[in-house]
Amino acid sequence: MITLPNQYRVYLQSHKCSGVTVRNYVADLNHFFNWLYQKTQISHEVAGLGTLKLFNAETLQEYQHDSVQAQTPPATINRRQASLRKFAEFALNQGWLAVNPTVKMSNIDTQDSPLTASNLLQKFSKYLQKEHISPISIKNYVADTKHFINWLDNQ
Numbered sequence: 001m002i003t004l005p006n007q008y009r010v011y012l013q014s015h016k017c018s019g020v021t022v023r024n025y026v027a028d029l030n031h032f033f034n035w036l037y038q039k040t041q042i043s044h045e046v047a048g049l050g051t052l053k054l055f056n057a058e059t060l061q062e063y064q065h066d067s068v069q070a071q072t073p074p075a076t077i078n079r080r081q082a083s084l085r086k087f088a089e090f091a092l093n094q095g096w097l098a099v100n101p102t103v104k105m106s107n108i109d110t111q112d113s114p115l116t117a118s119n120l121l122q123k124f125s126k127y128l129q130k131e132h133i134s135p136i137s138i139k140n141y142v143a144d145t146k147h148f149i150n151w152l153d154n155q
Contacts, residue, residue: 057104
């Protein structure tokens with residue numbers, strides 16, 4: 001079955017995107033469509049191109065807001081937004097959209113993001129990488145810190 005995510009995959013591959021980028025961007029588009037289905041009960045698999053009527057600035061803003069409220073890490077939100085920007089480019093090239101709804105979509109500021117355990121662990125891992133700590137040590141330090149945070153939460 002030819003779906004929008006499958007067509008998007010072909011588009012990304014034809015533009016020489018790396019395999020990792022293709023996989024992530026298609027997964028991000030599927031995440032958006034799953035979120036949209038939860039909100040509207042409209043499936044992109046059934047509605048096809050009709051789904052693009054909901055691919056607008058207001059919907060994208062609500063998607064970003066819900067992602068922030070769900071405490072999705074800012075880097076993940078920003079990557080998902082990059083995926084949706086590229087999808088908008090694809091839909092415009094296909095003539096499916098008349099205007100780009102992602103033009104005013106801005107990234108989340110990772111410096112001002114709320115401090116959650118996930119964000120803290122992510123920042124800790126990046127710090128360790130900058131200090132040239134070995135990957136296995138980083139994995140162990142982050143796991144130990146996560147265990148400690150979970151222990152604190154249960155006190």
